[in-house]
């Protein structure tokens with residue numbers, strides 16, 4: 001089994017992640033808190049209250065976990081294509097796989113990465129939603145002191161299953177949308193690249209960026225539900241399940257609730273995924 005794809009997936013994921021994290025914090029806050037009027041209001045309040053550091057809350061854990069998550073995604077994707085089409089990454093330019101195969105391989109990668117991602121994503125969301133300024137004398141300490149403390153508290157209070165809160169919604173969010181992700185990427189690359197050639201860096205950036213946007217647009221409704229279910233353990237008002245969360249969110253806040261965070265998700269998705277795909281392709285090319 002080729003391992004380069006796993007390593008390339010990890011490094012490229014980490015680069016994209018740092019770039020996108022401030023957008024991600026604003027998104028999570030807009031989706032789960034009602035105190036902000038919009039993107040700008042949330043940014044201003046976060047900055048005033050918590051300084052630039054506020055935007056980078058909850059980042060250390062995703063950086064550590066992206067090693068597992070993105071390498072599972074790209075590694076499984078590439079190896080699934082190898083199993084389906086009997087072509088390696090290098091051979092695929094000359095013999096492009098069908099979109100059906102790309103979609104199936106993307107969904108497989110998406111499904112498996114969702115399970116690795118679930119506990120890390122839960123901790124990220126919980127930490128991002130702590131709006132207390134860091135270490136201000138006199139103010140009450142935040143509920144979680146950091147990722148390890150957060151994981152330990154959830155484990156103590158709710159057991160191992162608590163760490164997988166929202167995992168179902170996450171799997172439903174990621175399985176089809178990562179199929180869409182790789183199909184969009186492949187399709188755009190092929191539009192701008194003569195047959196059999198390697199796409200240029202510009203093409204990879206644009207195709208990666210739009211692949212990110214397309215898959216996030218499709219993923220946003222379930223992303224909202226996922227974030228709410230992950231926070232639900234903290235509040236009294238816990239949801240009966242995924243459907244209950246959907247219905248009660250829509251009843252209380254209208255259908256628009258399913259598009260919360262869409263703009264910011266798309267703004268984040270372009271640079272993050274452009275950089276992810278560019279570094280992934282470059283790493284694999286340079287390793288021959």
Ligand SMILES: C[N+](C)(C)CCCC[C@H](N)C(=O)O
Nearest residue numbers: 174177178215216219269272
């Ligand atoms: C499937 N879904 C849309 C949720 C994610 C697809 C893009 C994944 C990338 N690591 C990112 O964070 O943007």
